[in-house]
Amino acid sequence: MTDFTSTVRMERRENSGCNFDGGFNTLICQDDLHDEEHPSYSPSNQNRQQVFMSKMTQGRHGRLAVVSLVALAALLLIVDISLGINYNKLKDTHLATDDTERIEKEMNKLQDAYKTAIENTETTKKQLNSEMGRQKETNWELEHQTKRKHEYEIMIDKITQDIASKRSHLPMIKDGCKHCPAGWILMNLMCYYFPFLGNTGLKTWQKSREFCQMHGGDLMIIDSKDKENSTVNVLLKNVDPSTPNTGFWFGLRDFHEEGTWKWLNGSVLVEGYWNDGEPNNINNEDCAAVYPRENYFKAWNDVSCGATMKWICEKAPI
Structure with a gap:
């Protein structure tokens, strides 16, 4: 009776067509799925269903692991490229020791020029105040003549x-x-x-x-x-x-x-x-x-x- 049932199922698979899931390397037929929906009371059918579900779970976990590894590899590649670009920019903008010394000398020159300008300004202010004091009487006379x-x-x-x-x-x-x-x-x-x-x-x-x-x-x-x-x-x-x-x-x-x-x-x-x-x-x-x-x-x-x-x-x- 069991051989006859197996033979009938194989014929039904050939006649109805089966789907091949490459991810699980397992041939899944509509009859199997049908049998799973309506299982018999045979102990052999129960064992076969448990093996099938175990293989399905392992196949899904394996596929998720592969996808995760691919995504991680892509992320590492992007980070590596970004670090390379930033390193090249850093090398291009890096100042040599000679440049630093030259900039420091220029800053010292500018500071000296600024101090000289401040001193000249103070001297000019004193001269202006002195001249304004001497011109006081002249300003009075000008105001008077204007009036x-x-x-x-x-x-x-x-x-x-x-x-x-x-x-x-x-x-x-x-x-x-x-x-x-x-x-x-x-x-x-x-x-x-x-x-x-x-x-x-x-x-x-x-x-x-x-x-x-x-x-x-x-x-x-x-x-x-x-x-x-x-x-x-x-x-x-x-x-x-x-x-x-x-x-x-x-x-x-x-x-x-x-x-x-x-x-x-x-x-x-x-x-x-x-x-x-x-x-x-x-x-x-x-x-x-x-x-x-x-x-x-x-x-x-x-x-x-x-x-x-x-x-x-x-x-x-x-």
Whole structure:
């Protein structure tokens, strides 16, 4: 019965066709699979099925191992190629010892050049600051001239008046040298009185003028830049530093009936050396005073004539 069953199966395999699985090297037929789905109760059939399943499992494991080895070999090949490429790049970019020394020398040269440039810059800054200091007075004069550029039309008349004033005040040196009395100083060929240390106290503008007239002179007329500069320099050198805002009357007034500032000799003020915002005529400030300010182009203020302060007298030498 068993031989007959085997013969029938072989014939059925030949008639129905079988598939060959190269991976397992095992011939698997549809009848076998059919028999596996519907196994008989024969003990030989059970043994044969167990052998077949064992071979199937071993074949699958072997195929997975082969695939894993192939993938690992490919990965190692890629890593090896990458390492070779990176090594070649490293060799190409590697700096020789001579190159390092040359770069170091160039860096030292650049550092020396940088230090020299810094030193030159500092020297130039010091020279510039020194020059700016020397140009301070020039800048003041430029600012002053810019502020009064609208007055240029009357400059010719101003110069004419200055010449006339100087001629009337020039001392005639005749029959020997002339000099200033005690307590007066000679400046610009004229005698001036500054009550720095005297016991005369402070006076109103009118009382100050009377004092000057009593001594043969009058309040000072400051009608030129040179006289302004000289006067302010004397104040800066002699005024008590603890009272830097001390003002000194001089011979300039604002006459309300005409609305103009005039000198005591009757001439109209052409160029004034007023501080910023002055004259502002607050509380009827009709008299002028000069102050010891470094920028002598801004040394004048208008002050109420009834205020008391020091003064400056002027007269010709004797």
